[in-house]
Amino acid sequence: MTVRTRFAPSPTGYLHLGGARTALYSWAYARHFGGTFILRIEDTDLERSTPEAVQAILDGMKWLGLEHDEGPFYQMKRMDRYREVVAQMLEAGTAYHCYCSPEEVEAMRERMRAAGEKPRYDGTWRPEPGKVLPPVPEGVKPVVRFKNPLDGEVTWNDVVKGTITIANKELDDLVIARPDGTPTYNFCVAVDDWDMKITHVLRGDDHVNNTPRQINILRAIGAELPQYGHLPMILGPDGAKLSKRHGAVSVVNYADEGYLPEAMLNYLSRLGWSHGDDEIFSMEQFIQWFDLSNLTASPAQFNFDKLAWVNNHYIKQADNERLAALARPRMEANGAQFDGAPPLPVVIGLLKERTNTIVELSDAAMLFYREPQPDAALLTQHVTDAVKPALAAFAQRCADVEWNKAALSAMIKEVLAAHGLKMPQLAMPLRLFVTGQLQTPAIDAVLELFGRDVVRARVQKFL
Incomplete structure (x- = not known):
């Protein structure tokens, strides 16, 4: 079996650290086995997806050096394929048209809540042997619903969390195509994973509830199931979910703040995976070591001091010419005068041992490139x-x-x-x-x- 992994972000914002870690693990697993790493942009959320967010994802991946082998594939360019599969499922009886309005569905769910039951679609338009369906209302464009199994369970051996089982009665017949024909998220993901022959899906544990739905769709269309691994969230220093209030959370922001990509990769790799007590290692070494058995199910806590320590290590190892090229734009913006001053790479070599970021290094180097104004x-x-x-x-x-x-x-x-x-x-x-x-x-x-x-x-x- 050829390992095929994918990173499939939704372009509704920047590439955050959790997404970058998912991409890193998926990339490293494919590289470990000589497999294929695929980049897929899941842009079907037309209201929230933006070209700027797509570019931010591509820029973040490029900065980190996580090169994809196939893609990027865009879901909005695969509409014909999704409609083809919907038609096949309607013909096979694994999907059906539903003419209930959103208001009617919400009323169903409200009645169930009032009765102390789990709110869900009640199957009004679900075809069953001997069942008489309501008359089709005139002028109403139906949605297409997946005919989810009523009995049994969905079980998978999650490579991070272990065995997970969810009863089918907990899952209702989800909409797979809207009235205008556009497909929905879980359906697109299942079809994409099938078409792209994905063997391993690593993603955040906020997707655990999506997995049984996608497994049932994959079984309905006759696809082989990938192995799933759901990574725990990254917490901030205070133990809360990492967010904007903890500082920069976009990968590109960390580049602006003076962190080197190799330092960020090294640090991210340890947020949910370990190899003994090893802290500093190259990506070549990481690829050689990386497997799914050492992923942890516990949330990882982001530590800015630890990241600064790792970054300092890589700054000390970095070529002075490279560091000078990174520092110079900030210094120029701060009014540095380079004419007649010492060569910047030489100055960098003198200062880099005691600085944690390129920003600190740039600011420290300014003393050689401005007139002194002692107090x-x-x-x-x-x-x-x-x-x-x-x-x-x-x-x-x-x-x-x-x-x-x-x-x-x-x-x-x-x-x-x-x-x-x-x-x-x-x-x-x-x-x-x-x-x-x-x-x-x-x-x-x-x-x-x-x-x-x-x-x-x-x-x-x-x-």
Whole structure:
């Protein structure tokens, strides 16, 4: 059997983290077995589906690098196929026309609620042997309902949740085509999974109630059943369902906030799956390890600190040229001046060890690409009469010292010794003069990057 998985989002919003995790697991399972990963856009909800949401899904998948092998397929472009299957089911007697109005159906359900029963369609137009159906009302366009089995149960071995059984009496005859002929969600999904020969369906556990309906439709049309796995939701740090109030929930938002795609994939892979105590691993390793037996049925809790830690790991491993290309647009928007300044990849290499996101890295790098504007109170505090002679000596020594980190470090120590000072007494005012701030990497490394002319000019300016 060739493994065929699918990711089938509805384009009614952005690609959120739960959807991205579903896509990741489906993609990895297909890759693990050398199978096929299919992207399907379930866009039959015309009122809520938008082209912008479709593009957001495609952009999110592209950013994550989850390349599909087939698709994207759009349900709205498969209407003829759905109508063909509806016609076949009507002919086979597994579906029937229902002329009840929405108001009549709601009245049925209200009566059942009042009687303490589960509200459902009562089968008024369901054909049965010996049953006399009501006269067909004039001018009314019927819906098409699926003739769901009345007895028995639907049972499947969920690869995440274990065996699930739902009695058919809990399921009514759902509408599979509206009066205008457009098909409904559960019917389209069943036909698509059949036509696309899907072998494994991984999706959120909010679809558990849809699965018995889809299984019954698949059986009615003679299709093989895929294996189902329903993934638990992702919770926010407070234990509630992850939502907008927890911060960015669109995958593309995380790109904007400075997270690397490999970090997001690595972190998402651990939200519902594990391989011992392994925390950091490549996607090649993940594909090799990934199987369905290690999926957990418990909800996973999203931890922003953990994501930042993972992202920091990948930033430290990333090529400096790549990081510079990611950081530069934000820096330009913040007024960075690159002419005559140190090469950005070199600066990135100095700073990346202590930053968790590209945003932090971009902001930290700005000290090399703007004129320093130290706070007057800080200058008064750190540029004391005891320190000024040492600063003047430093400026003088800058003229002929070999301009590298080791030589600068040795020169600073000599100036300190000659004036009886400790390192912070000289380093702090130098940081203020050259960068405008007190917190920087090692002062000798910073001075080396700025270059002799810039350092001398800024020190002399403030002295």
